[in-house]
Amino acid sequence: MGAVPSPLPPVKIALLGPGTVGSEVVRLLTQEAEDLAARVGAPLEIVGIHARDTSKDRGPHIPRELLTSDASALVAQADVVVELMGGIEPARTLILEAIAGGASVVTANKALVAAHGPELYEAADAANVDLYFEAAVAGAIPLVRPVRESLAGDHITRILGIVNGTTNYILDEMTRRGLDYDVALRQAQELGYAEADPTADVEGHDAAAKAAILASLAFHQRVALADVYCEGISAITADDVIAARETRQVIKLLAIAERTEGGVTVRVHPALVSEDHPLAGVHGAFNAVFIEAESAGGLMFYGQGAGGTPTASAVLGDIVSVARHKAIGGKGPRESNYAAHEVLPMDAALTRYSVRMAVEDRPGVLAAVAAVFQKHDVGIEIVRQVPGQTHAGLILSTYAAPERDLRATVEELRASDAVAEVKSVLRIEGE
Ligand SMILES: NC(=O)C1=CN([C@@H]2O[C@H](COP(=O)(O)OP(=O)(O)OC[C@H]3O[C@@H](n4cnc5c(N)ncnc54)[C@H](OP(=O)(O)O)[C@@H]3O)[C@@H](O)[C@H]2O)C=CC1
Ligand SMILES: N[C@@H](CC=O)C(=O)O
Numbered sequence: 164m165g166a167v168p169s170p171l172p173p174v175k176i177a178l179l180g181p182g183t184v185g186s187e188v189v190r191l192l193t194q195e196a197e198d199l200a201a202r203v204g205a206p207l208e209i210v211g212i213h214a215r216d217t218s219k220d221r222g223p224h225i226p227r228e229l230l231t232s233d234a235s236a237l238v239a240q241a242d243v244v245v246e247l248m249g250g251i252e253p254a255r256t257l258i259l260e261a262i263a264g265g266a267s268v269v270t271a272n273k274a275l276v277a278a279h280g281p282e283l284y285e286a287a288d289a290a291n292v293d294l295y296f297e298a299a300v301a302g303a304i305p306l307v308r309p310v311r312e313s314l315a316g317d318h319i320t321r322i323l324g325i326v327n328g329t330t331n332y333i334l335d336e337m338t339r340r341g342l343d344y345d346v347a348l349r350q351a352q353e354l355g356y357a358e359a360d361p362t363a364d365v366e367g368h369d370a371a372a373k374a375a376i377l378a379s380l381a382f383h384q385r386v387a388l389a390d391v392y393c394e395g396i397s398a399i400t401a402d403d404v405i406a407a408r409e410t411r412q413v414i415k416l417l418a419i420a421e422r423t424e425g426g427v428t429v430r431v432h433p434a435l436v437s438e439d440h441p442l443a444g445v446h447g448a449f450n451a452v453f454i455e456a457e458s459a460g461g462l463m464f465y466g467q468g469a470g471g472t473p474t475a476s477a478v479l480g481d482i483v484s485v486a487r488h489k490a491i492g493g494k495g496p497r498e499s500n501y502a503a504h505e506v507l508p509m510d511a512a513l514t515r516y517s518v519r520m521a522v523e524d525r526p527g528v529l530a531a532v533a534a535v536f537q538k539h540d541v542g543i544e545i546v547r548q549v550p551g552q553t554h555a556g557l558i559l560s561t562y563a564a565p566e567r568d569l570r571a572t573v574e575e576l577r578a579s580d581a582v583a584e585v586k587s588v589l590r591i592e593g594e
């Protein structure tokens with residue numbers, strides 16, 4: 164019988180942030196230790212867990228003896244640092260310390276990757292270590308890896324999808340159960356979907372960070388957070404939800420990144436989606452992302468976009484990959500940043516508008532309203548009139564036109580004598 168190969172030494176893991184995601188990562192690292200060791204080729208050893216308050220009870224999965232308040236000392240002894248604190252600092256400094264010390268990094272921190280990705284990539288490249296962030300975009304759904312690796316031989320032209328679980332949960336609860344915005348938001352927080360400051364979710368910043376990351380990977384160039392047009396859902400009212408339902412549509416917060424001959428546009432905003440579109444069937448905190456690529460054609464990715472356990476699955480997948488590189492060799496992909504498409508402003512994006520307004524109930528009003536659209540070269544596809552007590556309700560849906568022309572049309576409608584009030588303007592997407 165041949166000699167049994169001596170087992171490789173353990174890969175030392177430091178975890179920063181035992182919160183909703185972090186505590187699930189620790190639970191799975193412990194419960195699945197045998198399988199993970201077999202997949203990596205070496206055991207994984209948690210050498211410490213950094214928390215602000217080491218005396219706080221963090222449940223049965225976080226052994227107290229592993230807790231430390233000295234993050235720098237912990238990072239210095241690790242082969243792999245798993246950052247699940249969130250926020251920019253101290254996460255950025257600790258990740259840079261980890262990389263400088265030769266550790267690979269796994270993070271779920273989209274805010275950090277979107278704002279400081281280039282700095283982190285360059286540091287990881289210089290130190291010849293891995294930087295993985297699958298959980299940063301669309302939680303459990305494998306999306307970063309497919310875009311970064313599986314589609315590396317193709318040309319992605321469009322990404323469209325729901326990438327924020329909290330806002331999808333809120334809009335879904337408002338639509339299907341008639342819940343108030345505030346109640347739905349509170350539930351999303353209790354379920355562990357929301358960011359520490361839920362403003363990041365409801366104002367679209369979390370989705371914008373994910374859109375910047377996806378666009379950078381898809382188009383092989385740096386797309387900064389500031390390049391992403393961003394509108395959240397805090398202005399969406401129960402009336403908008405009801406009006407959408409009456410026209411067999413639902414409201415979703417979408418992230419859209421497009422490459423055309425003129426350049427690239429990246430945007431996040433609420434949009435009306437037909438009830439027949441697959442995105443309308445994405446409920447709760449689920450996410451769904453459509454990718455169009457020149458050779459692959461259309462692809463669809465669907466799954467849980469938030470929550471401790473699903474997100475931990477994506478983190479574990481990254482840990483296995485980077486730990487395997489540490490144990491038996493190899494290296495993950497570097498930043499691909501060679502293209503130079505112009506990043507265009509929102510004004511250049513092609514979209515459709517649905518304009519809901521109250522108008523004077525008298526002859527000639529419809530013609531006056533139509534003339535405003537015509538002046539800006541915006542075609543009207545559907546007109547729907549709803550009788551009212553003092554004013555008539557009018558909903559106009561346009562054909563696709565550049566955002567700048569649609570916006571100019573609405574500005575002129577607001578100033579028109581025929582229009583008592585523009586009640587809401589929503590884009591229509593997904594057709
Ligand atoms: N929750 C989710 O569904 C998803 C989250 N993510 C990302 O995962 C990361 C973690 O999220 P989540 O687990 O929900 O967040 P939590 O707020 O539940 O957990 C964060 C943890 O980090 C600790 N922490 C925060 N700030 C500091 C600091 N300045 N110094 C030391 N420790 C700190 C917290 O400590 P304390 O306990 O003392 O407050 C807590 O243990 C974030 O980047 C988030 O964007 C990604 C996908 C989905
Ligand atoms: N707050 C985020 C968590 C995952 O990224 C969301 O709601 O999607």
Ligand code: NA
Binds near residue numbers: 301
């Ligand atoms: Na993911």
